[in-house]
Amino acid sequence: MSIEQLAETALAMVAPGKGIIAIDESNATIKKRFDGVGIECTEENRRAYRELLLATPKLSDYISGAILFDETIRQSTRDGVPFAKLMADNGMIPGIKVDKGTHALAGFPGEVVTEGLDGLRARLEEYYKLGARFAKWRAVINIGDDIPSGTCIDANAHALARYAALCQEQGLVPMVEPEVIMDGNHDIDTCYEVTEVTLRSLFASLYEQNVMLEGTILKASMVLPGTTSGDDASVEEVAAATLQCLKSTVPATLPGIVFLSGGQSDEAATAHLDAMNRMGPNPWPLSFSYGRAMQSAALKLWSQDIARNVAQAQATVYERARANGLAALGEWNKAA
Ligand code: 13P
Numbered sequence: 001m002s003i004e005q006l007a008e009t010a011l012a013m014v015a016p017g018k019g020i021i022a023i024d025e026s027n028a029t030i031k032k033r034f035d036g037v038g039i040e041c042t043e044e045n046r047r048a049y050r051e052l053l054l055a056t057p058k059l060s061d062y063i064s065g066a067i068l069f070d071e072t073i074r075q076s077t078r079d080g081v082p083f084a085k086l087m088a089d090n091g092m093i094p095g096i097k098v099d100k101g102t103h104a105l106a107g108f109p110g111e112v113v114t115e116g117l118d119g120l121r122a123r124l125e126e127y128y129k130l131g132a133r134f135a136k137w138r139a140v141i142n143i144g145d146d147i148p149s150g151t152c153i154d155a156n157a158h159a160l161a162r163y164a165a166l167c168q169e170q171g172l173v174p175m176v177e178p179e180v181i182m183d184g185n186h187d188i189d190t191c192y193e194v195t196e197v198t199l200r201s202l203f204a205s206l207y208e209q210n211v212m213l214e215g216t217i218l219k220a221s222m223v224l225p226g227t228t229s230g231d232d233a234s235v236e237e238v239a240a241a242t243l244q245c246l247k248s249t250v251p252a253t254l255p256g257i258v259f260l261s262g263g264q265s266d267e268a269a270t271a272h273l274d275a276m277n278r279m280g281p282n283p284w285p286l287s288f289s290y291g292r293a294m295q296s297a298a299l300k301l302w303s304q305d306i307a308r309n310v311a312q313a314q315a316t317v318y319e320r321a322r323a324n325g326l327a328a329l330g331e332w333n334k335a336a
Pocket of ligand 1: 022024260263289
């Protein structure tokens with residue numbers, strides 16, 4: 001795979017006014033989401049729900065690609081069209097979550113490291129054949145008393161870089177996601193410092209592993225006060241802090257940065273992205289790769305009548321995609 005092809009895919013993922021929908025919840029995570037709205041977590045319900053999302057009419061107006069889970073990339077529409085084909089036919093790039101989740105980091109209580117490198121080359125080869133053109137790996141950095149440690153940050157950065165190099169070897173654009181978790185009573189400055197150290201470690205590791213930044217996408221968390229800090233940061237404060245942190249750590253050769261929503265409300269996730277783009281021009285396109293902030297409203301609607309509410313739920317997905325697509329251009333109008 002040439003770097004030109006990887007770069008082309010990466011640029012298409014962050015095409016102007018477009019972003020990614022993350023629907024890569026593991027079966028355990030989607031069960032939590034389904035439990036929350038009273039839907040039984042069967043394979044057929046998971047399939048029907050992912051079909052609803054991916055088959056939303058005109059979704060590609062604002063969505064460049066979707067991140068799928070292993071089960072999902074092997075599933076098809078009710079009419080038998082594989083999801084990856086449905087996406088490609090509608091101008092969206094199939095992506096795949098390839099990490100195997102977080103595990104306790106031995107010797108470092110309260111900290112986790114993401115696993116999944118063993119056998120990854122063969123899995124990536126298969127995912128490429130199934131139609132995936134980008135992949136995602138999520139590292140989790142928790143903030144608390146005396147954490148994160150430098151060891152935890154560096155262990156996660158090393159794994160992200162090993163994963164990214166394997167992706168590029170197999171023709172997939174790596175989306176590298178070091179998520180600094182919102183939970184905690186820390187202030188916004190602490191989140192800034194942890195995010196800065198994490199990104200510095202990540203880009204040092206990517207360099208050490210010969211990862212080509214031109215064919216890489218960063219999935220970043222925003223710089224926010226901890227959810228139980230009692231602090232309130234304005235939209236402008238969050239946008240300015242996040243931008244400053246990214247500008248001081250992320251090379252300008254990167255084709256784009258997409259954000260996770262991380263538990264923010266739908267509106268906050270959109271407003272923060274919009275504000276950052278209004279503060280531009282920035283060194284890279286800034287867009288979204290939201291999971292919850294794209295899906296929550298639709299899931300709630302669908303759960304009220306899963307046989308009848310499909311079109312209504314799809315209209316909600318489209319509206320969230322539209323709002324975030326406009327925010328990716330700094331053109332979102334809250335009142336509209
Ligand atoms: P949220 O936007 O719900 O945080 O999910 C995005 C994601 O893919 C997390 O890995």
